[in-house]
Amino acid sequence: MNATSLSGPTLEALGATLWRELAGAAQDRAHEWRQPVLATVCPEFGPQARTVVLREVDVASRTLLLYTDARSPKVAQLQADPRAQLLCWSRALGWQLRLGGRILVSTEGLDVTSRWALLRHTRAAQDYLSPQRPGQPIAVTEVDAPAEGLAETERADSSRAERAHFAVLRLRVERMDWLSLDPQGHRRAVFDARDAGLSGRWCVP
Template sequence: MFSSRIESLHILEAACWQELQRAATDRRHGWRLMTLATVNGDEADARSVVLREARRGPQELVFYTDARAGKVQQIARQPKGTLVMWSRELAWQLRLRVQLSVDTDGPDVAQRWAEVRRTRSAADYLAGVAPGSELPTPLVPERASREHFAVVTARVLSIDWTELHEDGHRRAIFQADHATWVQP
Protein backbone atom coordinates (compact mmCIF):
# COMPACT_ATOMS: atom_id res chain seq x y z
CA MET A 1 0.00 0.00 0.00
CA PHE A 2 1.25 3.45 -0.87
CA SER A 3 1.46 6.01 1.94
CA SER A 4 0.39 8.91 -0.28
CA ARG A 5 -1.30 9.39 -3.62
CA ILE A 6 1.00 9.14 -6.61
CA GLU A 7 1.04 12.30 -8.71
CA SER A 8 3.55 11.37 -11.43
CA LEU A 9 2.27 9.32 -14.39
CA HIS A 10 5.72 7.75 -14.80
CA ILE A 11 5.82 6.64 -11.16
CA LEU A 12 2.19 5.51 -11.32
CA GLU A 13 2.85 3.24 -14.30
CA ALA A 14 5.86 1.75 -12.50
CA ALA A 15 3.68 1.23 -9.40
CA CYS A 16 1.08 -0.63 -11.50
CA TRP A 17 3.74 -3.02 -12.78
CA GLN A 18 5.20 -3.41 -9.29
CA GLU A 19 1.75 -4.40 -8.01
CA LEU A 20 1.20 -6.77 -10.96
CA GLN A 21 4.51 -8.48 -10.18
CA ARG A 22 3.52 -8.74 -6.51
CA ALA A 23 0.10 -10.14 -7.47
CA ALA A 24 1.74 -12.92 -9.49
CA THR A 25 3.28 -14.33 -6.31
CA ASP A 26 0.95 -13.13 -3.51
CA ARG A 27 -2.19 -15.29 -3.40
CA ARG A 28 -3.99 -12.65 -1.31
CA HIS A 29 -3.41 -9.76 -3.73
CA GLY A 30 -6.63 -8.52 -5.33
CA TRP A 31 -5.10 -8.63 -8.81
CA ARG A 32 -4.10 -12.29 -8.57
CA LEU A 33 -7.53 -13.31 -9.85
CA MET A 34 -8.27 -11.41 -13.06
CA THR A 35 -11.30 -11.33 -15.34
CA LEU A 36 -10.45 -12.13 -18.95
CA ALA A 37 -12.92 -11.03 -21.62
CA THR A 38 -12.62 -12.43 -25.12
CA VAL A 39 -14.87 -12.46 -28.19
CA ASN A 40 -17.16 -15.43 -28.79
CA GLY A 41 -18.84 -14.87 -32.14
CA ASP A 42 -20.70 -11.60 -31.73
CA GLU A 43 -20.71 -11.68 -27.92
CA ALA A 44 -18.25 -10.98 -25.14
CA ASP A 45 -17.24 -13.95 -23.00
CA ALA A 46 -15.64 -13.40 -19.58
CA ARG A 47 -14.11 -15.67 -16.97
CA SER A 48 -11.60 -15.56 -14.12
CA VAL A 49 -7.96 -16.51 -14.65
CA VAL A 50 -5.05 -16.59 -12.21
CA LEU A 51 -2.09 -14.29 -12.81
CA ARG A 52 1.09 -16.43 -12.77
CA GLU A 53 3.72 -13.99 -13.99
CA ALA A 54 4.10 -10.28 -14.80
CA ARG A 55 7.02 -9.06 -16.90
CA ARG A 56 7.37 -5.28 -17.10
CA GLY A 57 10.13 -5.22 -19.75
CA PRO A 58 8.11 -6.87 -22.52
CA GLN A 59 4.85 -5.75 -20.82
CA GLU A 60 3.44 -9.26 -20.59
CA LEU A 61 1.23 -11.15 -18.18
CA VAL A 62 1.07 -14.95 -18.09
CA PHE A 63 -1.69 -17.33 -17.00
CA TYR A 64 -2.42 -21.01 -17.60
CA THR A 65 -5.40 -22.82 -19.08
CA ASP A 66 -6.59 -26.16 -20.37
CA ALA A 67 -5.85 -26.18 -24.11
CA ARG A 68 -9.36 -27.52 -24.76
CA ALA A 69 -11.07 -24.57 -23.04
CA GLY A 70 -13.38 -22.38 -25.10
CA LYS A 71 -11.19 -19.34 -24.54
CA VAL A 72 -8.37 -21.02 -26.49
CA GLN A 73 -10.53 -21.32 -29.62
CA GLN A 74 -11.76 -17.75 -29.08
CA ILE A 75 -8.18 -16.47 -28.85
CA ALA A 76 -7.28 -18.37 -32.04
CA ARG A 77 -10.11 -16.56 -33.89
CA GLN A 78 -9.61 -13.14 -32.27
CA PRO A 79 -6.37 -12.75 -30.30
CA LYS A 80 -7.32 -9.50 -28.58
CA GLY A 81 -8.97 -9.33 -25.18
CA THR A 82 -9.38 -7.32 -22.01
CA LEU A 83 -8.18 -8.15 -18.52
CA VAL A 84 -9.92 -6.47 -15.58
CA MET A 85 -8.74 -6.54 -11.99
CA TRP A 86 -9.63 -4.77 -8.74
CA SER A 87 -7.60 -4.33 -5.57
CA ARG A 88 -9.63 -3.39 -2.53
CA GLU A 89 -6.42 -2.70 -0.60
CA LEU A 90 -5.21 -0.17 -3.19
CA ALA A 91 -8.70 0.95 -4.31
CA TRP A 92 -7.31 0.58 -7.83
CA GLN A 93 -8.95 -0.97 -10.87
CA LEU A 94 -6.97 -1.93 -13.96
CA ARG A 95 -8.43 -2.57 -17.39
CA LEU A 96 -5.79 -3.90 -19.74
CA ARG A 97 -6.23 -4.21 -23.49
CA VAL A 98 -4.10 -7.20 -24.48
CA GLN A 99 -2.85 -9.20 -27.44
CA LEU A 100 -3.18 -12.89 -26.54
CA SER A 101 -1.17 -15.93 -27.61
CA VAL A 102 -1.43 -19.57 -26.50
CA ASP A 103 1.47 -22.03 -26.32
CA THR A 104 0.90 -25.75 -25.78
CA ASP A 105 4.38 -27.07 -26.52
CA GLY A 106 8.04 -26.16 -26.30
CA PRO A 107 10.65 -25.65 -23.57
CA ASP A 108 8.80 -22.71 -21.95
CA VAL A 109 5.62 -24.77 -21.53
CA ALA A 110 7.59 -27.82 -20.34
CA GLN A 111 9.45 -25.75 -17.73
CA ARG A 112 6.23 -24.26 -16.38
CA TRP A 113 4.55 -27.68 -16.32
CA ALA A 114 7.49 -29.07 -14.33
CA GLU A 115 6.66 -26.47 -11.65
CA VAL A 116 2.86 -26.85 -11.80
CA ARG A 117 2.76 -30.65 -11.76
CA ARG A 118 3.98 -30.64 -8.14
CA THR A 119 1.04 -28.50 -7.01
CA ARG A 120 -2.67 -29.01 -6.48
CA SER A 121 -3.24 -26.87 -9.58
CA ALA A 122 -1.97 -29.71 -11.78
CA ALA A 123 -5.38 -31.40 -11.55
CA ASP A 124 -6.89 -28.46 -13.46
CA TYR A 125 -5.07 -29.58 -16.61
CA LEU A 126 -5.31 -33.36 -16.19
CA ALA A 127 -9.05 -33.98 -16.62
CA GLY A 128 -9.93 -36.62 -19.17
CA VAL A 129 -12.64 -34.39 -20.65
CA ALA A 130 -12.63 -30.78 -21.84
CA PRO A 131 -13.77 -27.90 -19.60
CA GLY A 132 -17.53 -27.45 -19.87
CA SER A 133 -18.17 -31.11 -20.73
CA GLU A 134 -21.19 -32.68 -19.10
CA LEU A 135 -20.44 -35.17 -16.33
CA PRO A 136 -22.76 -37.88 -14.98
CA THR A 137 -21.80 -36.92 -11.41
CA PRO A 138 -19.97 -34.01 -9.83
CA LEU A 139 -16.96 -36.23 -9.16
CA VAL A 140 -13.56 -35.42 -10.62
CA PRO A 141 -13.20 -37.30 -13.91
CA GLU A 142 -10.37 -39.71 -14.63
CA ARG A 143 -7.00 -38.05 -15.06
CA ALA A 144 -5.31 -37.78 -18.43
CA SER A 145 -1.86 -36.56 -19.46
CA ARG A 146 -0.35 -33.06 -19.29
CA GLU A 147 -1.05 -32.58 -22.99
CA HIS A 148 -3.87 -30.19 -22.10
CA PHE A 149 -1.69 -27.70 -20.22
CA ALA A 150 -1.35 -24.37 -22.06
CA VAL A 151 0.42 -21.11 -21.30
CA VAL A 152 -1.33 -17.89 -22.30
CA THR A 153 0.72 -14.74 -22.75
CA ALA A 154 -1.11 -11.42 -22.70
CA ARG A 155 0.98 -8.61 -24.20
CA VAL A 156 -0.33 -5.39 -22.69
CA LEU A 157 -1.32 -2.81 -25.32
CA SER A 158 -2.76 -0.28 -22.88
CA ILE A 159 -3.46 0.16 -19.18
CA ASP A 160 -6.57 2.02 -18.03
CA TRP A 161 -6.02 2.75 -14.31
CA THR A 162 -8.77 4.04 -12.00
CA GLU A 163 -8.37 4.98 -8.35
CA LEU A 164 -11.41 5.34 -6.09
CA HIS A 165 -10.55 7.79 -3.32
CA GLU A 166 -12.48 9.88 -0.79
CA ASP A 167 -10.61 12.99 -1.97
CA GLY A 168 -11.70 12.37 -5.56
CA HIS A 169 -11.44 9.54 -8.04
CA ARG A 170 -8.66 9.59 -10.63
CA ARG A 171 -8.02 7.83 -13.90
CA ALA A 172 -5.01 7.53 -16.22
CA ILE A 173 -4.34 5.73 -19.48
CA PHE A 174 -0.95 4.32 -20.46
CA GLN A 175 -0.29 3.36 -24.10
CA ALA A 176 3.12 2.50 -25.58
CA ASP A 177 5.09 5.73 -25.04
CA HIS A 178 2.15 7.94 -24.08
CA ALA A 179 0.42 8.46 -20.73
CA THR A 180 -2.34 10.88 -19.82
CA TRP A 181 -4.76 11.72 -17.04
CA VAL A 182 -8.41 11.41 -18.09
CA GLN A 183 -11.75 12.13 -16.47
CA PRO A 184 -12.87 9.11 -14.38
Protein backbone atom coordinates in the same frame (compact mmCIF):
# COMPACT_ATOMS: atom_id res chain seq x y z
CA MET B 1 -0.31 -4.16 -0.76
CA ASN B 2 2.50 -1.69 -0.32
CA ALA B 3 1.54 0.89 -2.89
CA THR B 4 3.43 4.14 -2.88
CA SER B 5 1.42 7.19 -1.83
CA LEU B 6 -0.03 8.69 -4.99
CA SER B 7 -1.04 12.15 -3.79
CA GLY B 8 -0.24 14.21 -6.84
CA PRO B 9 1.81 11.56 -8.68
CA THR B 10 3.45 12.03 -12.02
CA LEU B 11 2.27 9.74 -14.80
CA GLU B 12 5.69 8.11 -14.82
CA ALA B 13 5.50 7.36 -11.09
CA LEU B 14 1.97 6.03 -11.42
CA GLY B 15 2.91 3.75 -14.32
CA ALA B 16 5.85 2.33 -12.35
CA THR B 17 3.61 1.74 -9.32
CA LEU B 18 1.02 -0.12 -11.37
CA TRP B 19 3.61 -2.47 -12.81
CA ARG B 20 5.12 -2.98 -9.37
CA GLU B 21 1.70 -3.96 -8.03
CA LEU B 22 1.16 -6.38 -10.91
CA ALA B 23 4.53 -8.01 -10.36
CA GLY B 24 3.70 -8.35 -6.66
CA ALA B 25 0.33 -9.90 -7.45
CA ALA B 26 1.98 -12.71 -9.40
CA GLN B 27 4.03 -13.60 -6.30
CA ASP B 28 1.52 -12.94 -3.51
CA ARG B 29 -1.52 -15.21 -3.32
CA ALA B 30 -3.28 -12.69 -1.05
CA HIS B 31 -2.89 -9.79 -3.47
CA GLU B 32 -6.26 -8.62 -4.80
CA TRP B 33 -4.89 -8.45 -8.34
CA ARG B 34 -3.81 -12.10 -8.21
CA GLN B 35 -7.16 -13.18 -9.68
CA PRO B 36 -8.21 -10.75 -12.41
CA VAL B 37 -11.09 -11.17 -14.84
CA LEU B 38 -10.16 -12.13 -18.40
CA ALA B 39 -12.51 -11.02 -21.18
CA THR B 40 -12.38 -12.51 -24.67
CA VAL B 41 -14.62 -12.39 -27.73
CA CYS B 42 -16.78 -15.34 -28.75
CA PRO B 43 -18.08 -15.22 -32.36
CA GLU B 44 -21.35 -16.84 -31.28
CA PHE B 45 -22.11 -15.32 -27.88
CA GLY B 46 -20.10 -12.08 -27.88
CA PRO B 47 -17.96 -10.96 -24.89
CA GLN B 48 -17.03 -13.71 -22.43
CA ALA B 49 -15.51 -13.04 -18.99
CA ARG B 50 -14.06 -15.33 -16.34
CA THR B 51 -11.71 -15.18 -13.35
CA VAL B 52 -8.14 -16.37 -13.97
CA VAL B 53 -4.90 -16.54 -11.96
CA LEU B 54 -2.01 -14.21 -12.70
CA ARG B 55 1.07 -16.47 -12.80
CA GLU B 56 3.97 -14.31 -13.98
CA VAL B 57 4.68 -10.70 -14.87
CA ASP B 58 7.61 -9.54 -16.99
CA VAL B 59 7.75 -5.79 -16.44
CA ALA B 60 10.49 -5.19 -19.02
CA SER B 61 8.44 -6.69 -21.87
CA ARG B 62 5.06 -5.69 -20.35
CA THR B 63 3.91 -9.29 -20.53
CA LEU B 64 1.55 -11.21 -18.24
CA LEU B 65 1.30 -15.02 -18.12
CA LEU B 66 -1.75 -17.14 -17.32
CA TYR B 67 -2.33 -20.90 -17.40
CA THR B 68 -5.34 -22.70 -18.80
CA ASP B 69 -6.65 -25.99 -20.15
CA ALA B 70 -6.00 -26.08 -23.89
CA ARG B 71 -9.51 -27.47 -24.41
CA SER B 72 -11.25 -24.53 -22.72
CA PRO B 73 -13.48 -22.29 -24.87
CA LYS B 74 -11.30 -19.25 -24.26
CA VAL B 75 -8.40 -20.90 -26.10
CA ALA B 76 -10.47 -21.33 -29.26
CA GLN B 77 -11.73 -17.77 -28.87
CA LEU B 78 -8.22 -16.37 -28.53
CA GLN B 79 -6.95 -18.37 -31.49
CA ALA B 80 -9.74 -16.86 -33.58
CA ASP B 81 -9.33 -13.36 -32.17
CA PRO B 82 -6.31 -12.70 -29.88
CA ARG B 83 -7.64 -9.39 -28.57
CA ALA B 84 -8.36 -9.60 -24.84
CA GLN B 85 -8.63 -7.56 -21.68
CA LEU B 86 -7.78 -8.21 -18.03
CA LEU B 87 -9.72 -6.42 -15.32
CA CYS B 88 -8.09 -6.02 -11.90
CA TRP B 89 -9.87 -4.58 -8.88
CA SER B 90 -8.46 -3.73 -5.44
CA ARG B 91 -10.92 -2.84 -2.73
CA ALA B 92 -8.07 -1.95 -0.38
CA LEU B 93 -6.66 0.64 -2.79
CA GLY B 94 -9.93 1.56 -4.48
CA TRP B 95 -8.23 0.94 -7.81
CA GLN B 96 -9.53 -0.55 -11.02
CA LEU B 97 -6.99 -1.46 -13.70
CA ARG B 98 -7.88 -2.62 -17.20
CA LEU B 99 -5.12 -4.14 -19.32
CA GLY B 100 -5.76 -4.57 -23.02
CA GLY B 101 -3.67 -6.36 -25.59
CA ARG B 102 -3.28 -9.55 -27.57
CA ILE B 103 -2.78 -13.03 -26.17
CA LEU B 104 -0.51 -15.67 -27.65
CA VAL B 105 -1.59 -19.25 -26.83
CA SER B 106 1.23 -21.79 -26.40
CA THR B 107 0.53 -25.52 -26.14
CA GLU B 108 4.01 -26.74 -27.09
CA GLY B 109 7.61 -25.67 -26.68
CA LEU B 110 9.72 -24.35 -23.81
CA ASP B 111 6.99 -22.02 -22.53
CA VAL B 112 4.83 -25.05 -21.82
CA THR B 113 7.30 -27.77 -20.82
CA SER B 114 9.33 -25.66 -18.39
CA ARG B 115 6.28 -24.44 -16.53
CA TRP B 116 4.58 -27.82 -16.54
CA ALA B 117 7.69 -29.32 -14.97
CA LEU B 118 7.14 -27.02 -11.97
CA LEU B 119 3.39 -27.58 -11.83
CA ARG B 120 2.98 -31.27 -12.55
CA HIS B 121 3.58 -32.48 -8.97
CA THR B 122 1.18 -29.99 -7.37
CA ARG B 123 -2.55 -30.34 -6.76
CA ALA B 124 -3.18 -27.73 -9.45
CA ALA B 125 -1.90 -30.21 -12.07
CA GLN B 126 -5.14 -32.18 -11.79
CA ASP B 127 -6.97 -29.31 -13.46
CA TYR B 128 -5.18 -30.14 -16.70
CA LEU B 129 -5.25 -33.94 -16.52
CA SER B 130 -8.98 -34.57 -16.51
CA PRO B 131 -10.22 -36.67 -19.44
CA GLN B 132 -13.18 -34.29 -19.63
CA ARG B 133 -12.84 -30.84 -21.14
CA PRO B 134 -13.84 -27.70 -19.18
CA GLY B 135 -17.56 -26.98 -19.50
CA GLN B 136 -18.45 -30.52 -20.55
CA PRO B 137 -21.78 -31.61 -19.01
CA ILE B 138 -21.50 -34.08 -16.12
CA ALA B 139 -23.77 -37.12 -16.21
CA VAL B 140 -26.02 -37.67 -13.20
CA THR B 141 -24.07 -40.79 -12.30
CA GLU B 142 -20.88 -38.72 -12.14
CA VAL B 143 -22.16 -35.94 -9.87
CA ASP B 144 -20.97 -37.61 -6.65
CA ALA B 145 -17.52 -38.31 -8.10
CA PRO B 146 -16.92 -36.07 -11.12
CA ALA B 147 -13.17 -36.12 -10.67
CA GLU B 148 -12.63 -39.87 -10.47
CA GLY B 149 -9.41 -41.19 -11.95
CA LEU B 150 -8.18 -40.63 -15.45
CA ALA B 151 -8.83 -43.12 -18.17
CA GLU B 152 -6.22 -45.87 -18.08
CA THR B 153 -4.91 -44.95 -21.49
CA GLU B 154 -4.27 -41.42 -20.31
CA ARG B 155 -2.59 -42.66 -17.14
CA ALA B 156 -0.29 -44.81 -19.27
CA ASP B 157 0.66 -41.89 -21.46
CA SER B 158 0.64 -38.91 -19.12
CA SER B 159 3.06 -36.95 -21.26
CA ARG B 160 0.56 -36.99 -24.11
CA ALA B 161 -2.20 -35.76 -21.80
CA GLU B 162 0.05 -33.04 -20.38
CA ARG B 163 0.98 -31.66 -23.78
CA ALA B 164 -2.60 -31.87 -24.93
CA HIS B 165 -4.28 -30.08 -22.02
CA PHE B 166 -1.84 -27.58 -20.47
CA ALA B 167 -1.51 -24.20 -22.17
CA VAL B 168 0.24 -20.93 -21.41
CA LEU B 169 -1.43 -17.63 -22.26
CA ARG B 170 0.94 -14.71 -22.82
CA LEU B 171 -0.70 -11.28 -22.79
CA ARG B 172 1.39 -8.48 -24.31
CA VAL B 173 -0.10 -5.35 -22.73
CA GLU B 174 -0.76 -2.57 -25.22
CA ARG B 175 -2.98 -0.32 -23.13
CA MET B 176 -3.62 0.29 -19.43
CA ASP B 177 -6.61 2.18 -18.02
CA TRP B 178 -6.33 3.07 -14.31
CA LEU B 179 -9.23 4.40 -12.24
CA SER B 180 -8.96 5.44 -8.59
CA LEU B 181 -12.25 5.63 -6.71
CA ASP B 182 -11.57 8.07 -3.89
CA PRO B 183 -14.09 9.95 -1.68
CA GLN B 184 -11.89 13.02 -2.12
CA GLY B 185 -12.19 12.78 -5.89
CA HIS B 186 -11.85 10.08 -8.54
CA ARG B 187 -8.81 10.02 -10.83
CA ARG B 188 -8.13 8.25 -14.10
CA ALA B 189 -5.10 7.77 -16.31
CA VAL B 190 -4.62 5.87 -19.58
CA PHE B 191 -1.28 4.47 -20.74
CA ASP B 192 -0.33 3.40 -24.26
CA ALA B 193 2.28 0.64 -24.05
CA ARG B 194 2.53 -0.32 -27.69
CA ASP B 195 5.63 1.73 -28.40
CA ALA B 196 9.08 1.39 -26.89
CA GLY B 197 8.14 3.97 -24.27
CA LEU B 198 5.11 4.11 -21.98
CA SER B 199 3.10 7.20 -22.83
CA GLY B 200 0.27 8.25 -20.56
CA ARG B 201 -2.34 10.93 -20.11
CA TRP B 202 -4.78 12.02 -17.42
CA CYS B 203 -8.46 11.54 -18.32
CA VAL B 204 -11.87 12.44 -16.95
CA PRO B 205 -12.89 9.62 -14.53
